[in-house]
Amino acid sequence: MTAHARPPHEFDARVTTGLGDANLQRSLNALKGTFIAARGHAVTALPEFEALRDDGKAIKDHTLANLDFYLQRYEEEVVRRGGQVHWARDAAEACDIVRTICREAGARTVTKGKSMVSEEIALNDALEADGLEVIETDAGEYILQLGREAPSHIVMPTVHKTTDQIADLFQKHHGELGFPDRTTDAAELIAQVRTVLRDKYFKADVGITGANFLVAETGSNIIVTNEGNGDLTSTLARVHIVTTGIEKVIPTLEDLSVMLRLLARSALGSEITSYTTLSTGPRRSGDLDGPEAYHVVLIDNGRANMLAGHFREMLRCIRCGACMNHCPVYMSVGGHAYGSVYPGPMGAVLTPMINGHEAAGELPHACTLNGRCQSVCPVKIPLPDLLRRLRHQQWEKKFVSAKVRWGVGAWAWLATKPRLYKLATGAAMRVLGWAGRDKGAFRSLPLASGWTKGRDMPAPQGPTFQELWARRTRP
Amino acid sequence: MSLSSRDLVLGRIRGALNARGDADVIALKQRISSPPRWTRPAFDGDDVARFVQKAKANLSSVEFVATLADVGNAVNAILQFQGTPRDVSIAPGLAHVAWPEHWTVNFGTGRPVEHVAITDATAGIAETGSVVMCSEAGRPGGLNFLPELHVAVLHKADIVHHLEDIWPKIRALPVWPRAVNIISAPSRTADVAQIVVRPAHGPKSLHIIIVEAEQ
Ligand code: SF4
Numbered sequence: 001m002t003a004h005a006r007p008p009h010e011f012d013a014r015v016t017t018g019l020g021d022a023n024l025q026r027s028l029n030a031l032k033g034t035f036i037a038a039r040g041h042a043v044t045a046l047p048e049f050e051a052l053r054d055d056g057k058a059i060k061d062h063t064l065a066n067l068d069f070y071l072q073r074y075e076e077e078v079v080r081r082g083g084q085v086h087w088a089r090d091a092a093e094a095c096d097i098v099r100t101i102c103r104e105a106g107a108r109t110v111t112k113g114k115s116m117v118s119e120e121i122a123l124n125d126a127l128e129a130d131g132l133e134v135i136e137t138d139a140g141e142y143i144l145q146l147g148r149e150a151p152s153h154i155v156m157p158t159v160h161k162t163t164d165q166i167a168d169l170f171q172k173h174h175g176e177l178g179f180p181d182r183t184t185d186a187a188e189l190i191a192q193v194r195t196v197l198r199d200k201y202f203k204a205d206v207g208i209t210g211a212n213f214l215v216a217e218t219g220s221n222i223i224v225t226n227e228g229n230g231d232l233t234s235t236l237a238r239v240h241i242v243t244t245g246i247e248k249v250i251p252t253l254e255d256l257s258v259m260l261r262l263l264a265r266s267a268l269g270s271e272i273t274s275y276t277t278l279s280t281g282p283r284r285s286g287d288l289d290g291p292e293a294y295h296v297v298l299i300d301n302g303r304a305n306m307l308a309g310h311f312r313e314m315l316r317c318i319r320c321g322a323c324m325n326h327c328p329v330y331m332s333v334g335g336h337a338y339g340s341v342y343p344g345p346m347g348a349v350l351t352p353m354i355n356g357h358e359a360a361g362e363l364p365h366a367c368t369l370n371g372r373c374q375s376v377c378p379v380k381i382p383l384p385d386l387l388r389r390l391r392h393q394q395w396e397k398k399f400v401s402a403k404v405r406w407g408v409g410a411w412a413w414l415a416t417k418p419r420l421y422k423l424a425t426g427a428a429m430r431v432l433g434w435a436g437r438d439k440g441a442f443r444s445l446p447l448a449s450g451w452t453k454g455r456d457m458p459a460p461q462g463p464t465f466q467e468l469w470a471r472r473t474r475p
Numbered sequence: 476m477s478l479s480s481r482d483l484v485l486g487r488i489r490g491a492l493n494a495r496g497d498a499d500v501i502a503l504k505q506r507i508s509s510p511p512r513w514t515r516p517a518f519d520g521d522d523v524a525r526f527v528q529k530a531k532a533n534l535s536s537v538e539f540v541a542t543l544a545d546v547g548n549a550v551n552a553i554l555q556f557q558g559t560p561r562d563v564s565i566a567p568g569l570a571h572v573a574w575p576e577h578w579t580v581n582f583g584t585g586r587p588v589e590h591v592a593i594t595d596a597t598a599g600i601a602e603t604g605s606v607v608m609c610s611e612a613g614r615p616g617g618l619n620f621l622p623e624l625h626v627a628v629l630h631k632a633d634i635v636h637h638l639e640d641i642w643p644k645i646r647a648l649p650v651w652p653r654a655v656n657i658i659s660a661p662s663r664t665a666d667v668a669q670i671v672v673r674p675a676h677g678p679k680s681l682h683i684i685i686v687e688a689e690q
Contacts, residue, residue, distance in 0.1 A: 027668070027669070030668075030669055031669065034669060046516055047517075048514045048515070048516050048517070051514040052513075052514050055513040055514050059513075062506075065492060065493070066492070066495070066503055067488050067492065068485050068488045068489050068492065069495070069500070069503050070503075071485070071488070072485070073507065081651065087480045087481040087483075087484050087485075088480060088484075089480045089483055089484055093480060137676065138666070139664045139666040139667070139675055139676075140664070140666035143666060143667075156665070156666070156669070157666070158666045158667070159669070161667075161668070162668060163667055163668045163670075166667055166668075186667040186668060186670040186672050187672045189667050190664055190666075190667060190672040190675060193675070193676075194674065194675065194676055197676065198587050198588075198676075199587060202587055216507065217507050218651055220655075226660075226662065226663050226664060226665075226675065227662055227663070227664050227675035227676045227677065228620045228662040228674075228675060228676040228677025228678070229675065229676040229677075231616070231619070231620045231654075231656065231677070232617070232620050232621070232676055232677075234654075235616050235617045235620065235654065236617060246484065246488075251506060251507055251510060252506075252507055252510040253510075253639075253642040254510035254511070254512070254513065254639060254642070255510060255513070257513070257515075257637070257638045257639045257642075258513045258514070260638065261516070261638075271529075271603055271659075272603045272605060272657075272659045273659065273660075274533075274658065274659055274660040274661065274662055274663060274677070275656060275657070275658060275659070275662075275677070276605075276656075276657040276659070277654060277655065277656050277657070278654070278655040278657075279653065279654055280651055280652070280653060280654075280655075281653060282653065283610075283653050284610075284611065284612075284650055284652070284653055286611070286612030287610060287611065287612055287615070287653060288567070288583060288584040288612065288615040289584040289585070289610075289615040289616060289617045290610060290615075290616060290653045290654065298484070300484045300487065304484055304487035304488045304491065305487065305491070307487075307488060307491035307492065308490070308491035312491075
């Protein structure tokens with residue numbers, strides 16, 4: 001997967017693609033319905049949810065204010081229980097550490113549970129370059145790996161894929177594995193994944209998982225899944241490697257209990273996922289299964305620098321995806337439009353921190369400042385405020401021209417207000433057409449060309465946003 | 476290289492945080508040994524009834540038996556009903572129980588094809604209807620994930636109120652387990668067009684047998 005091959009500064013071009021993709025629009029609509037309703041239901045069913053949000057924020061704030069202490073305590077506990085901790089300052093070093101562990105283990109086959117941070121550091125590319133067979137085991141990530149695609153959502157990575165597309169992929173790749181017939185039945189497709197991957201778990205030399213949380217008290221990493229793939233990955237490989245950001249640590253199991261209640265409800269609208277697993281070190285003496293070695297790679301990659309100012313708040317993020325599920329821009333253009341591993345509001349804040357302001361381009365402007373993301377964020381991250389600050393910083397550092405800044409922001413705002421858009425159409429299009437004249441970045445901004453047939457012309461013609469919006473919302 | 480990166484990352488972190496005195500460190504250690512009591516969801520009524528209701532809502536099935544010795548017959552009835560092969564993996568820690576004689580039993584770790592596995596839980600959680608499995612010599616963790624049908628044996632007395640109430644039980648074990656699996660539902664995915672499919676990689680069915688007798 002080469003998520004990094006897609007420079008974020010081409011946001012506008014991919015927006016056009018996203019808006020024009022009928023399949024994507026259908027999927028996003030379905031996502032919008034299910035996730036928002038499910039979360040709403042789960043939150044209403046728990047009167048303590050608001051209090052838990054305050055607790056969750058307090059837990060993360062306390063931990064971040066003492067991050068060095070808790071990371072060291074965590075490290076001590078991992079080592080005490082027979083595991084090893086590695087520290088990586090950046091993506092390249094993190095990949096090197098994992099490669100070295102694989103090499104020293106004589107590994108050939110690597111299974112992987114879902115890990116956003118492994119996407120962030122482009123781990124698969126690094127391991128494949130070493131000739132390792134790397135197999136994603138989360139059904140969604142597996143599908144994307146077959147298609148050599150990046151996830152478009154941090155919780156539901158395949159939200160942009162249709163059953164037909166998956167059926168084609170499987171026919172192509174599973175034909176010689178005993179599944180010659182094309183099927184569009186979701187259950188049959190998943191049964192194929194189950195069968196194909198079952199032997200891989202047993203064959204794997206190394207199993208890599210992420211961590212939803214790290215608990216300092218016990219030296220445990222916690223993964224939360226519905227599939228059970230993460231557990232088979234971590235239990236059956238000879239070596240278990242955990243790749244994780246340094247901000248995932250929390251002090252104790254009591255704190256973990258709060259975070260778990262917040263995560264499942266915010267991410268999926270569930271009280272709890274099928275599997276919540278605490279892994280702590282390698283197999284104990286006498287254990288019949290479990291890895292012989294347990295490694296944790298603690299990855300900084302821009303995080304420590306966020307501690308110093310306002311952006312520390314972003315480090316509270318527990319990657320639930322609620323902010324993108326409730327973001328009208330994400331829901332209009334899809335995750336790939338952001339061109340970064342982390343899409344939506346959280347991605348728009350995090351990407352400049354990890355990849356630099358320049359690389360993030362206009363992402364901080366792809367926001368209508370409507371505040372919904374903040375109101376659903378389980379750890380109360382003031383996402384609109386952070387985005388505003390980023391815009392300001394970019395403005396000061398002159399990374400973004402006034403035209404881009406104004407243009408993308410105006411588009412994002414207008415694109416989500418069809419009625420107002422109708423009124424503004426003529427003027428806005430003329431202005432944007434003017435703004436785009438000498439600025440390449442504007443060539444394919446949706447207002448200018450997103451819904452015209454021509455891709456390179458900012459002429460205000462073709463179906464209007466209103467029409468597109470109507471087409472999308474009425475199936 | 477790794478050592479210097481450790482120092483570098485910790486240095487970056489310390490550079491961004493307020494300096495800490497000895498008293499602060501003592502307070503932080505204190506916070507680990509006696510953490511704050513956070514908000515817990517309030518619910519009334521009988522924990523066992525709540526456990527059953529929650530487990531069923533999560534699509535697990537639940538059955539009561541009088542003693543541990545009755546689990547074999549209960550499972551056998553399911554296998555008979557389903558026409559499942561009597562090839563059963565059982566956590567070695569349950570080897571002392573009398574199991575049906577006509578079963579082929581694997582008291583070991585899980586195999587790539589597992590029809591049925593029987594493992595025993597350290598606790599059940601009334602709040603969520605979850606069973607808590609702790610790996611140890613007699614409880615290989617893989618057995619919880621490999622079978623088509625996972626039978627979790629839970630002693631009624633081990634059902635606790637909140638999630639938090641399992642931590643003291645686990646801390647009381649001789650060693651902290653390599654894996655603590657909080658299992659709340661059968662395996663599922665919605666990664667194909669958001670259609671919920673069961674199972675994904677883990678068990679298709681989770682059957683919880685609650686043993687009434689005191690151990
Ligand atoms: S920013 Fe908040 S809502 Fe968005 S993914 Fe992170 S925790 Fe969830």
